[in-house]
Amino acid sequence: MxxxxxxxxxxxxxxxxxxxxxxxxxxxxxxxVGQQDNSRSNEPARRWLTMLKESLGHTRMLQWTxxxxxxxxxxxxxxxxxxxxxxxxxxxxxxxxxxxxxxxxxxxxxxxxxxxxxxxxxxxxxxxxxxxxxxxxxxxxxxxxxxxxxxxxxxxxxxxxxxxxxxxxxxxxxxxxxxxxxxxxxxxxxxxxxxxxxxxxxxxxxxxxxxxxxxxxxxxxxxxxxxxxxTMGVAWHRFLAFFNIWLKRNADGRPALGPLQPMRTNGVLVDFEDPADDAIFGVGAIEEMTWKDLLDVTTCTECGRCQSQCPAWNTGKPLSPKLVVLSLRDHAWAKAPYLMTPEAERSTLGTELLAEAQRSLVGDVIDPEALWACTTCGACVQQCPVDIEHIDHIVDMRRQQVMVETAFPAELNGMFKNIEVKGNPWGMNASGRNSWISEVDFPVRVFGASGEETIPDDVEWLFWVGCAGAFEDKAKKTTKAVAELLHLAGVNFMVLGDGETCTGDAARRAGNEFLYVMQAQQNIETLNSIGARKIITTCPHCMNTIGREYPQLGGNYEVVHHSQVLSALVGAGAITPLTPIDTTITYHDPCYLGRHNQVFIPPRTILEGLPGASFVEMERSGTTSFCCGAGGSRMWMEERIGSKINEERAKQAVATGARTVAVACPFCNVMLSDAMVAADVAAPEGTRVAEFSTLLLEAVKK
Ligand code: SF4
Ligand code: SF4
CATH class of the missing domain: 1.20.950 (Fumarate Reductase Cytochrome B subunit)
Known part of the structure; x- marks a missing residue:
């Protein structure tokens, strides 16, 4: 026996x-079946190290201890x-x-x-x-x-x-x-x-x-x-995860946050001025995804960590990053036999397979409402234990919808046009970029005003004011506060004035890569020609775009957020906050400053150092921060489904008992300020949203 x-x-x-x-x-x-992607095997030694660290050390899994x-x-x-x-x-x-x-x-x-x-x-x-x-x-x-x-x-x-x-x-x-x-x-x-x-x-x-x-x-x-x-990811990830991690976008182990990927067709960059005949503009069919994208979706363990963190899902929208991944996976596997059959023989395939092949990627497989609900906040990418790159997949589909199908939320039309014609999403005249300077009582050097052709040697920082910083009222207050703090600290800085134009971030996240490239090239040409090297910005989106996306197009600069400079100045004693601010403060991490660019400490250092103020964290902070709802170009779209993301975040802030909600991004400032007056949020009287540098200025000025 x-x-x-x-x-x-x-x-x-x-x-x-x-x-x-x-x-x-x-x-x-x-x-x-996917397109080629030749960007996944650089620095093999680092990739091995990353893979071993993430798998044996379970570094990503241990985010949930x-x-x-x-x-x-x-x-x-x-x-x-x-x-x-x-x-x-x-x-x-x-x-x-x-x-x-x-x-x-x-x-x-x-x-x-x-x-x-x-x-x-x-x-x-x-x-x-x-x-x-x-x-x-x-x-x-x-x-x-x-x-x-x-x-x-x-x-x-x-x-x-x-x-x-x-x-x-x-x-x-x-x-x-x-x-x-x-x-x-x-x-x-x-x-x-x-x-x-x-x-x-x-x-x-x-x-x-x-x-x-x-x-x-x-x-x-x-x-x-x-x-x-x-497609049983809950089992197959035991094998596939090793490959997916080794082949991730960043060899050094960082998740696929920060910069978006440039557009490629079979590994070759798309040249917008003279596109190749077979150029692919985004992803409009499963076979337009790369092999790495298909590996990504096949590796999903269905754990739902991404879904649990998604602000869109948590406010009742149809977008779940997990369900997007699973829909792409199931469609890829269902359509694969069709794609593997020689074209001449496809008509002989079964009706079910032919029907699957006819399904449109956005529309039949992915709900357009889900596609456009994404704020690109990165919470899903941050949480995924097997390094799936959700945002890249979502933006690739948006690219095809915008540049090929011209199918996108109508509200984006105005924003695209404003950037294209006026160089800013608000559609303001470029001449207004310096209007804030007339509202301050200290000198601000504007590039070119004294006939400069390059940035003078005595200027340490180019202060990139940004469209919001120049035209949006709350952000203008931040611009003036930062300029004054730099002035008080004796820092030599200069602004570009009407030499600035929109970085293109909003256009890029909305899928309009063509417009983004136009904007980026113009800015890079300006910055390179004036010899810009060190740039401060008050907007995390500008910081991310100029600092981490412009290198893809030949613009290489050291770009920092003003929180980094100001905290260093406070630390060095160049600015001293002395006036007590009698309030309890909580801080909302902007997605593009925190998760996307790992700047968590400097704003907190400043806020915790304000005399008289006490500091309290929100339950969702740092890498698990909850989006304000403005990213991914959502700032420019109506939020018609579910509850409002900004109101949900405002409720979380109010729940801490803080009376001051500090922000570090002009878009978060608008979104949370708007939310605070919503009846649903029930903010106690006197609760205010304030950009952290304006609080610092309050404390510095006697
Ligand atoms: S980036 Fe943010 S909003 Fe978009 S799917 Fe991921 S978690 Fe959801
Ligand atoms: S976190 Fe990653 S593995 Fe888990 S469900 Fe989401 S995409 Fe799949």
Whole structure:
């Protein structure tokens, strides 16, 4: 009988490995349907380091600490318990069979028992967490809403069963060899050894064979099931995540935040002045995604972390980053057989496949309302444990909608036109860019006013005022405050005045790459010609665009946010806040300053140093900050579905008890100021939104 069990197990092993191999190859085939992307293998040594750090160190998973720890043991157990599977095969023939060389070695037994126990506890924790967050109970508020639950349950019960088998086998083995006292070899399984000790040798022999067979069956069934379900990300990520992490956009390990990717066709940059005949403008069909995009969506574990953080989803919009990824994945896999068939033979394909191939990417697969609801806040990218690059996918689809289909929210028309004609989204005259200067009582040097052709040597910083800083009332107040603080600190700076034009950030995030490139090229030409090197900006969007996107077009400058300069000046004693500001302050991290550019500390240093003020954090702050609703060009669109994102954020701020909500971005300033007067927010009287540098100026001025 033992031999029969062994033979069945060996045959199943061979078939399972074969089936697994066939599906793995199929995954490679489907991913190959995508466009080329030759930007994913630079700095291989750093990529290996990043991949090892993220996988072995679980650095991204550990953003959610308890789950990260539980998952780490399950992850390690998958590889580390391979020895116990091999042993189980041997035990089908002989209950005493152990691995050669290390099988009887105490450190190996201790290690196996420890990892087996920890894996078992880990999976129980993960199962309980999934049960507590079930969509049945929480509806849309569950991060698992929309995930394929049976697949997750199946994976969890498989690991649970294997964990039970590993420990049971250890107990049976101990009883069989007559272990009579606790030892390191049975450090965790000893209670089971005691439990089984009264059984006869024959019974123990049979039990060992049966439990070993169950363990093998559960393990091999898992391979059969995932071979049958190639889109079962909850299982396949165990293999695909390594590749997805190694091939991520940033070799140094940073998530795909900050700059957007330039537009490429099969790895070649699109030249807007003379586009190639086969140039692809964004993504309008699944085959226009790159192979890396397709790997991305196939790797999704359906964990829903991204969904749980998304401000659009959390305010009732149809956008869930997870559901976008899953829709792209399912469509890619459904359409792949059509794409793999030679064109001449496609008409012979089945009607279902032909119908799938006819589905429009935006419209049928992705709801346009979802596509345009994204604020590009980056919360999804920040949270994703397998480094999926959601924003790039969303913006690529927006690009195609804007530049090919001319299908975008009507409100964007005005913004595009204003940037194109007037050089700013508000449509103001360029001559008004210096109007704030006439409202201050200290001198401000304007480039060119004294006949300069390049920035003079004594000027340390070029102050990039930005469109908001020049034309929007609240932002103008910030501009004046920053200029005055720099003046008080004796910092030599200069502004460009009407030499500035819109950076193109809003156009780019709205998918109008053509307009963005026009704006960017104009600014780069100006900045390069005047020899700009060090730039301060009060707008995180300008900072991100000039500092991190202009290098893609040949503009390389050191660009900092005013919080970085001002906190350094306060630290150096060049500005001293002395006047007490008697208030409790909370701080809203702008997405493009915090998550996208990792500037978290300087604004806080300033705010915490204000005399008389106390500082309190919002529940969602730092990397988990909740968007104000303006990013991704949403500033220029109506918010018609669900509740308002800015009001949701304002409620979170009010809940801290703070009476002053400090901001560090002109768009956050507008959005949160507007929200504070909404009845729903119920802000106590006197609650105000203030840009942090205006608070600093209040404290500096006596
Ligand atoms: S970037 Fe922000 S708004 Fe857009 S999908 Fe991700 S979390 Fe949602
Ligand atoms: S995209 Fe990433 S965070 Fe979102 S469900 Fe998939 S694996 Fe999880």
């Amino acid at each position: 033992h031999e029969v069990l062994f033979s069945v197990a060996m045959i199943a092993l061979v078939v399972a490995v074969y089936r697994f191999g066939v599906t793995a190859w199929r995954i490679v085939d489907v991913i190959h 308890p789950i990260g720890i539980a998952h780490w043991f399950v992850f390690v157990g998958f590889g580390a318990l391979l020895g116990t599977l091999i042993t189980a095969f041997g035990q089908l023939r002989s209950p005493e069979w152990t691995l050669p060389v290390i099988g009887d070695w105490t450190p190996y037994n201790l290690f196996s028992e420890f990892i087996g126990t920890a894996t078992f506890i880990g999976i129980v924790v993960l199962m309980l967490i999934r049960q507590a967050g079930k969509p049945k109970r929480l509806g849309r508020n569950s991060r698992f809403f929309g995930s394929t639950l049976w697949q997750a349950y199946y994976v969890e019960w498989t690991i649970f069963t294997i964990g039970v088998c590993v420990l049971t086998l250890r107990g049976l083995e101990g009883a069989y060899v007559g272990a009579s006292s606790w030892s390191l070899d049975h450090a965790f399984s000893y209670p089971l050894v005691v439990l089984f000790s009264g059984l006869s040798s024959t019974t123990l022999e049979w039990l060992i064979a049966i439990v070993a067979f169950i363990k093998i069956a559960a393990s091999l069934a898992w391979f059969f099931v995932i071979a049958w379900q190639p």
